[in-house]
Amino acid sequence: MSRAILVIYRPAAGRYAAQFRSVVTAAAELGVATVALLPTGQPAAEAAGLPCYFADLDDCEAVRATVTTILAAHPVERVFPLFEGDVLTAARCRRDHGIPGLDPEQALTFRDKNVMHRRAVELGVPVARSCRPETIGAVAEFAAEVGWPVVIKPYAGWACGDTHRVDSAEDLARVWPLVADDRHDYRVEEYVRGVEYHVDSLLRDGEVVFDQLSRYTYSILEFRDEPGGTVSRKHDLTPAERRIVAASATVLRGFGMRTGVAHVEFFLRDDGGLVFGEAAARAGGGSIVPAIQAGRGINLAGEWCRLELDPGHVPAATLGPEIGTEYLCSDRYGRITAITTADELRGLDSVLDADVWKSVGDVLAAPTASNDVLGWYVCEGRDFDDVRARFKVIRDAFEVVTEPVGDA
Numbered sequence: 395m396s397r398a399i400l401v402i403y404r405p406a407a408g409r410y411a412a413q414f415r416s417v418v419t420a421a422a423e424l425g426v427a428t429v430a431l432l433p434t435g436q437p438a439a440e441a442a443g444l445p446c447y448f449a450d451l452d453d454c455e456a457v458r459a460t461v462t463t464i465l466a467a468h469p470v471e472r473v474f475p476l477f478e479g480d481v482l483t484a485a486r487c488r489r490d491h492g493i494p495g496l497d498p499e500q501a502l503t504f505r506d507k508n509v510m511h512r513r514a515v516e517l518g519v520p521v522a523r524s525c526r527p528e529t530i531g532a533v534a535e536f537a538a539e540v541g542w543p544v545v546i547k548p549y550a551g552w553a554c555g556d557t558h559r560v561d562s563a564e565d566l567a568r569v570w571p572l573v574a575d576d577r578h579d580y581r582v583e584e585y586v587r588g589v590e591y592h593v594d595s596l597l598r599d600g601e602v603v604f605d606q607l608s609r610y611t612y613s614i615l616e617f618r619d620e621p622g623g624t625v626s627r628k629h630d631l632t633p634a635e636r637r638i639v640a641a642s643a644t645v646l647r648g649f650g651m652r653t654g655v656a657h658v659e660f661f662l663r664d665d666g667g668l669v670f671g672e673a674a675a676r677a678g679g680g681s682i683v684p685a686i687q688a689g690r691g692i693n694l695a696g697e698w699c700r701l702e703l704d705p706g707h708v709p710a711a712t713l714g715p716e717i718g719t720e721y722l723c724s725d726r727y728g729r730i731t732a733i734t735t736a737d738e739l740r741g742l743d744s745v746l747d748a749d750v751w752k753s754v755g756d757v758l759a760a761p762t763a764s765n766d767v768l769g770w771y772v773c774e775g776r777d778f779d780d781v782r783a784r785f786k787v788i789r790d791a792f793e794v795v796t797e798p799v800g801d802a
Contacts, residue, residue, distance in 0.1 A: 396469060397425065397426040397427065397469060397471060397703075398426060398427040398428070398429055398468045398469050398470045398471065399417075399421050399426055399427070399428055399429070399470060399471065399472045399473070399474060399699070399702075399703070400428075400429045400430075400431060400461065400464060400468075400470045400472070400473045400474070400487075401414060401417055401418070401428055401429070401430055401431070401473075401474045401476065402431045402451065402457075402473065402474065402475040402476065402477070402480045402483070402484055403430055403431065403432055403438065403441070403476055404432075404433055404436070404451065404476070404477050404480075405432065405433075405436055405437075405438035405440070405441075406433070406436060408749075408751060409679075409680075409751075410476045410477065411438075411440055412683065412684060412687075412693065412695075413476050413677060413683060413693070413694075413695035413696075414430075414438075414440055414441070414476060414695075415440055416693040416695050416696030416699075417474055417476075417695050417696055417698075417699045418440075418444070419696060420696040420697075420699040420700045420703075421699055421703065424700070424703050424704055426471075426703055427444075427445075427468070428444050429444065429445045429446075429447070429464055429468050429470060430444050430445070430446045430447070431446075431447050431448070431449060431451075431457070431460065431461070431464065432446055432447070432448050433448065433449070433450070433451045434448045434449060434450050435448070436448075445467075445468065447460055447463070447464055448460075451479075451480060451483070452479070454482075454483045454486060457483050457487065458483070458486060458487055458490055461473075461487040461490070461491070462490065462491075465491055470491075470493065471493065471494075471703075472493065472494065472495060472699075472702045472703065473487055473488055473493055473495060474695075474698070474699065474702075475676065476676065476677070476695060477676070478505075478674055478676055478679075481496070481501050481504060481505055481674075481675050481676060482498065482501045482502060482505050484496075484501070485497055485498045485500065485501035485502075486498050494653075494702075495653075495654070495702070496650070496651065496654065496675055497650075499650070500649060500650035500651065500675075501675060503649045503650065504649060504651075504656075504673055504674055504675040505550050505675075506549055506550050507547070507549045507550070507581055507672060508549050508581060510649075510672060510673065511524065511670070513648065513649060514645060514648075514670045516648075517644055517645065517648040518644075519641055519644060519645055519648075519668075519670045520667065520668055520669050520670060521669060521670050522583045522584045522586050522661075522669055522671075523536075523539075523540050523583070523584045524581055524582060524583045524584070525581075525582050526581060526582070527546060527573065527577045527580050527581070527582050528577065530566065530567075530570045530574075533546070533560075533566060533570075533582055534563060534566060536582055537560070537563075537566070540584040541584070542560070542561055542562055542585075543559050543560055543561040543562075543565075543585040544559075544560050544582055544583065544584060544585060545557065545558070545559055545560070545582065545583045545584075545585055546558045546560060546569060546573055546580055546581075546582050547580065547581060547583065548579050548580055548581075549579065549580065549581045550579070555762065556572075556573075558572070558573070559585065586661045586663065586669050586671075587663065587664060588661045588662050588663040588664055588669070589609060589610075589661070589662045590609070590610040590659060590660070590661050590662075590671065591607060591608065591609050591610065591627075591635070591638050591659065591660050591661075591662060592607075592608050592610065592624065592657060592658065592659045592660075592678065592682070593605055593606065593607050593608075593638065593639055593642035593657075593658045593659075593660070594606045594608070594655075594656070594657050594658075594677070594678045594682060594686060594694060595642060595643070595646060595655070595656050595657075595658070596654075596655055596656075596694065596697050596698060596701060596709060597646060597647075597651055597652065597653055597654055597655075597656070597701075598652075598653050598701045598705075598707075599652055599653060600647055600651075600652050602643050602646070603701070603708065603709055604690075604692070604697070604709045604711055605639060605642065605643070606626060606628070606686055606689075606690060607626070607627045607628075607631065607635055607638060607639050608624045608625060608626045608627060608682070608685075609624065609625055609627055609778060610622075610623070610624050611623035611624060611625060611718075611720070611782055611785070622680065622720065622721040622767070623718060623719065623720035623721070623782075623785055624682065624685070624718065624719055624720075625716060625717070625718040625775075625778050625781045625782065626685070626686075626689055626716050626717045626718070627716070627778070628689075628713055628714075628716060629716065629777075634662055634666055634668070635662075637668055638660045638662065638668060641660065641668055641670070642656075642658040642660070642673075645658055645670065645673055646658065646673065649673060649675075651675060653698075653701050653702055654675055654698060654701075654702075655675070655676060655677050655694050655695065655697070655698040656673060656674065656675055656676075657673070657674045657676065657677065657678040657679070657682070658670075658671075658672075658673040658674075659671035659672050659673070677694040677695050677698070678694070680719075680721060680767075680770060681719040681720075681721070681749075681770030681771075681772060682719065683695065684719070684747050684749070684770070684772055685717050685718070685719035685772045686717075687747075688717055688746040688747050688772045688774075689714055689715075689716075689717030689746075689772075689774070690711040690712055690713070690714070690717075691710065691711060691712045691714075692709050692710065692711050697709045714774075715774045715775065715776065716774065716775055716776065716777055716778065716780075716781055717746070717772060717773070717774050717781075718772070718773055718774070718775060718781035718782070718784070718785060719770055719771065719772045719773075720770065720771060720785050720788070720789065721767040721768075721769070721770050722750065722767060722768040722769040722770055722771065722792055723761070723767050723768060724758060724768060724792075724794040724796075726758065726794050726795070726796045727758045727759055727760065727796060728757065728758060728796035728797050728798050728799055729755065729756070729757050729758075729796055729797050729798075729799050730752060730753065730754050730755060730756050730757070730758060730794060730795070730796055731754060731795045731796060731797050732754065732793070732794070732795040733750065733752060733753065733754060733768075733793070733794050733795070734750070734791065734792045734793050734794070735750060736748045736749050736750045736769065738791075739771050739788065739791070739792065742787075742788055742791055743784075743787075744773040744774055744775060744784050744788075745771055745772070745773050745788060746772045746773060746774055747771065747772045748769065748770065748771035748772070749769045749770055749771075750768060750769035751767070751768055751769045752768045752769065752794075757799055758794070758796060768794070771788055773785070773788060
């Protein structure tokens with residue numbers, strides 16, 4: 395093939411395997427070869443037969459050097475990072491070689507929450523009040539201004555890793571030693587009370603060609619207390635929900651995305667006001683991609699590839715009923731001796747798809763991030779409340795049995 399794409403792919407845990415396969419398939423259908431860039435020491439069975447290169451993906455300069463080697467041998471015309479942490483590195487590689495797509499300035503707007511929120515304000519999109527945690531006193535003063543709780547989070551993090559909800563001065567004294575040494579990597583935000591939504595979109599030449607509004611069933615910051623779930627909002631959108639969809643398009647165009655895939659989050663306050671949360675230049679995490687595939691008939695990553703390579707492509711999305719997806723979790727820590735399988739979950743009423751990432755012999759510990767889970771499932775229902783009720787039935791059918799680590 396005389397055309398090629400590069401996919402930066404992290405195979406660990408299998409979270410991106412379906413996206414990777416979908417991109418490879420989409421490219422092949424258009425007569426374009428795929429080159430894979432994988433983490434050092436992590437070959438992937440799904441990349442078998444493809445030209446594979448390896449680098450420390452957390453070392454930007456190592457990746458750029460490896461990409462230079464790749465381009466000397468392959469006519470790469472697009473770069474696809476599937477993981478949040480690779481978006482900025484991929485942008486720098488594009489700039490190095492004049493490859494179309496997000497450039498570093500645009501990618502930074504999607505990765506650095508300080509830049510992100512400043513740009514949103516410039517676009518007239520409301521954001522949570524925030525401050526820099528230069529001292530513990532600065533955080534305490536900010537909390538006195540906006541009220542407890544406040545949220546301390548990395549400005550370039552993902553999946554709520556190293557994110558802390560701080561409920562009081564006493565709680566701040568506990569949390570501060572955890573962030574103090576790296577305080578310049580953090581930001582502090584007011585805690586926004588309300589319902590959280592996300593919009594998953596595809597753009598071509600600056601125009602939205604697909605979007606899906608969904609509503610979270612939980613607070614992302616409470617991932618230790620309840621499983622993460624989200625339900626699509628396809629039918630009978632409220633005026634406020636329509637405003638969210640419109641604001642998401644404003645953000646994406648204002649952040650500089652021309653052609654690509656994006657995941658954008660908003661809060662709807664109790665008083666009806668909208669607050670921008672964050673935006674990512676990648677497909678939604680967790681089970682959002684398989685949920686949209688089950689409910690709309692398209693794989694977001696594969697469609698992104700088609701939009702980049704085929705100027706005339708139009709996503710053939712269907713509508714269908716409301717779709718919900720929820721993470722699989724357990725508070726039974728220790729070594730797994732028995733666990734419900736994905737096939738058993740798929741056999742339940744209304745379940746369309748499922749994946750279980752843990753198996754007998756694995757050791758379960760308390761989660762440290764919102765995507766630190768055992769797997770997921772997708773189901774369908776009439777509306778938001780019906781899907782949530784089905785969540786309860788499916789969740790109760792998922793069983794995990796463990797034993798203390800160290801026992802025979």
